[in-house]
Amino acid sequence: MSFLYPLFLLGALAVAIPIVLHLLRRDVAPDVPFTAVRLLRKSPVDRSRRRRLRDLLLLAARVTALVLLAAAFARPYSPRADAAAAGLRIVAVDRSFSMAAPGRFAAALDLARSAIGEAGFAERIAVIAFDERAEVVALPGGAADARAAVSTLAPGHGATRYAAVIEKATELASGGPATLVVVSDLQRAGWDGEIRAQAPVSLTIDVRNAGMPTVNLAVADLRTDKAGVVVAVRNGSASARQGTVTLAHNGATVGRAPFNAEAESSVDVTVPWKVAASGSISATIEDPDGFPSDNTRHLVLTRAGTPTVMVVQSGEASGFFLLRALDAAGGSFEAKAVTGPEIAGGRAHEISTQAAVILLSTRNLDRAARDAIVGFVRTGGGLFIAAAPEVEPGVIAAMFGWDVAGFTVDPAPRQVSMATTDVRHPLFRPFGGLAANLGQINFHQTWRVRPDQWHVPAQFSDGSPAVLDRSEGAGRVVLFASDVDRRWNDFPLHPAFVPFAVEAVRYLSTRRDATQDILVSRVPTGLVPAPGVQTLPDGRPVAVNVDLRESSTAVLAPAEFAAAVERVAPLAEAPRDAIKAEQTEARQNLWQYGLMLMLVALAAESFAGRP
Known part of the structure; x- marks a missing residue:
């Protein structure tokens, strides 16, 4: 008998506790001197021997329970009982979609059953089904379980990848001697683009052809x-x-x-x-x-035609200059101006069909429209927010769960300019050396935004962020800390406004994970x-x-398959023995029996302890 975690056996020292308690509870009657024994009153003699026997049984039950508990935690196993089952045969069946050709998979199942029948006495058998992935459908065990697992297999829709099955078989073998029987139609494409597979020399590979494809x-x-x-x-x-x-x-x-x-x-x-x-x-x-x-x-x-960009506006925030800028993009985008009520309620689903959304106003934007915008962004869409009197910071923060204290509006006008801090950002990369011209724009009203969790590719001359960019779910949000309607700045009159607007929409309309x-x-x-x-x-x-x-109908010869596998030395003896011990213990599960015996001992202790 061996133990996987022998240090837990130190817990068996706890048997001293019931022994000490047993000794302390021993009642020793004191000596009482009497002049004449005949003067004592007669009384029935207590059955001291019976009580002593009961105490010993209680002690034995408690000691046994503690020893079994410590042994169960130590995870016992018997290497000798598993020695007869040291051999391992792994049958791997190709279930890629090329195996669905007429008669091919039936031939593969016959070959797999034949390989199972060739297993030696007490040899363990495992079954793997593979295509791009290798799945163990029968753990190492008896032939009956392996045959039952083979009977459940069917071809799928995946492609053949031999490296996956070699890796899985190596994992099952754990460095010990094993035989891998690969049943496949041996498509050459199974090695395309694959790093050369490695297998230990202790793993014997037997390739069996289920029928080579010839037409397709x-x-x-x-x-x-x-x-x-x-x-x-x-x-x-x-x-x-x-x-x-x-x-x-x-x-x-x-x-x-x-x-x-x-x-x-x-x-x-x-x-x-x-x-x-x-x-x-x-x-x-x-x-x-x-x-x-x-x-x-x-x-x-x-969707046919050019991508549509939704511009959410209101009466004051008309987005006139922004719409003209997008029209000047040469048909790259089709700008669609809407108001809050126009996308309210059930019409909010139109948001999900847009290439990007530009938010110039949050007035009259109901809950359905807000949720649709958030869902659009978090599933890969892009949102451009222009700070303006019609955009309420509290509404924006509540929509995305941001801290509202991070957004404040300038209490009084001020004169600042803008400068890029990241010329490699997609918004400013096309400007090149002309990005310095952005410093000629005059701003007199802005938002002050705390840049936590934001990337700041441009800032104002007083150091506060001017353009902020962040990820939100699978999409992106760009916040321009001033308006685009010439009320807080003269940016729409600047030559850089058109390329800035176009590049911002182009950047946001490239949805990630939109395949x-x-x-x-x-x-x-x-x-x-x-x-x-x-x-x-x-x-x-x-x-x-x-x-x-x-x-593809190109095939490999069995010798070519074997040559594509690089042979390496097996694991060192110590790691291999440790892995083998874990597998043996997992198969035997003797700790479960130890716990059941402990429960029996506790039940016996409870029964024996009755007066």
Whole structure:
């Protein structure tokens, strides 16, 4: 018997406590002198021997309980009992989408069952299913558990990555002797872009071919142009292939076009269709002999036309100069001026469709509109706030949970100018050496903003922040500490105003994490790892597609697979023995039995302690 944490055995010294208490409780009757014993009154003799036996049983039960508690914490295990099960066989089954070709996965399962049947007497068997990730579906154990785990496997939509299964098998083996049986169609793409995998020399790798791919058609790309939708079809076969591309918009078929792809080549097919402004499209081909997952590709359609920038204004804060500046951007943006009531209530959802939002007034901005602006920013949108009498610092602070004490309005006019402190900031980078001309702008009213958690790329001549930038969730907020309507400054009359306004909107309209096309292997939590159009937690649609590297029909020979694995020395004896001890103890779980015996001892102590 060995112990994983032997220092806990020192707790067994606590057995001295009940022993000491037992000795102190011993009743020793005092000697009483009598002249004649015959004068004593007769009384029944107490059964002292029975009481002594009960006390000894109580002592033994308490000592046993303490010893078992200390042993349980020390985590006992038996190395000798586990010695017969030292061998380990790991069966790894490829479940990438290329394995869904007709008959291939059934052949892989037969090979996996055969590998399990070849296990030696008392040899432990583990099962791994892998694509981009390697998942242990059966921990080292008996053949019955391994066969049951294999029966539950099915091909998925991921791509093959051999490095993942080598790493997982090395982890399971823990430096000890083991055999890894890899059941795969041996696609060469499984090593593309991978750092060379390392495996200890104690891990024997046995590669078994489930059937090499020879034919496959795939939809490789999907894009729109003036003539319709262009679909790229890739032919991985050794001969030319023909077929038809079917185009669907939001699930309804809108067009078809034939294709003829030469061997080992790609062809662009244009499906005539007037591209819609929104929704999603998918292009599908028929390929009964290939891989089903790459027969369809999806695309989310972006809003047609130029990006829209919402300018929230009021009667006094009209944003006239800002709107003219954005109009001068050559059609890069379409500025849309709205008032608070126009985006109130149920109309607040329009905010989520904007490229950026400019806030010139908070008057008549109801709760729904405020929450929509905050949600827009925190899911990757950009917000520009111009300080002005119509923008209330308390409202801004309450919207985002900022400290309202960090925003104050100048109590009296003052004369200051502006200077850049970070010429590399995206707002001022295009100015280059001309950024010094910003010092010619006259300001006579500003906000004073405490720069905590803000980046300050420009400040006023008295040292207070002029332009502030910060992250808010997945988006950004830029605060200009004066107005843009020529009431607190003459900035709108300065030549730098137009490029400043355009660069600010361009900077904020580049939404982070705004991708509309992701791979199956990179879907966030909450989404199904399968091709299709799905909805992100922030409400944005996203097209989930397969990794096209898996569509290749190029294969490896088993010898090439083995050569791609770098052999390294196993772990040192001490770390390896420690890992093996942890695994042995985890399998045996003898501490649980120790705790159950302790409970039995306490129950016996309670029963024996009854008068």
